Amino acid sequence: MKTIVKNVAVILILIQFATISLTYSQCAMCRATVESSSKSPKGKGKGLNNGILYLMCMPYILAAGIGYFWYRHSRKETAQKNKIDDVLKRKLN
Numbered sequence: 559m560k561t562i563v564k565n566v567a568v569i570l571i572l573i574q575f576a577t578i579s580l581t582y583s584q585c586a587m588c589r590a591t592v593e594s595s596s597k598s599p600k601g602k603g604k605g606l607n608n609g610i611l612y613l614m615c616m617p618y619i620l621a622a623g624i625g626y627f628w629y630r631h632s633r634k635e636t637a638q639k640n641k642i643d644d645v646l647k648r649k650l651n
């Protein structure tokens with residue numbers, strides 16, 4: 559099992575290094591587009607900035623949602639354990 563995980567990790571890292579030049583060229587193209595259209599207030603630059611904000615916020619929103627549901631689940635589980643403990647204590651006494 560560990561060897562499968564290691565093999566998958568190595569393959570993913572190799573794929574990432576193989577595509578670095580492709581992603582870097584896209585960044586230069588975006589920068590050139592933004593620089594040329596940044597003079598107009600409703601140009602592509604504003605849309606690109608909104609896209610960057612959207613991409614930046616989504617991981618935090620997902621992490622907050624997962625944290626909330628995890629907290630809620632753990633509170634329910636703790637309440638059930640306490641309830642069971644109380645019932646057992648009453649029966650034993």
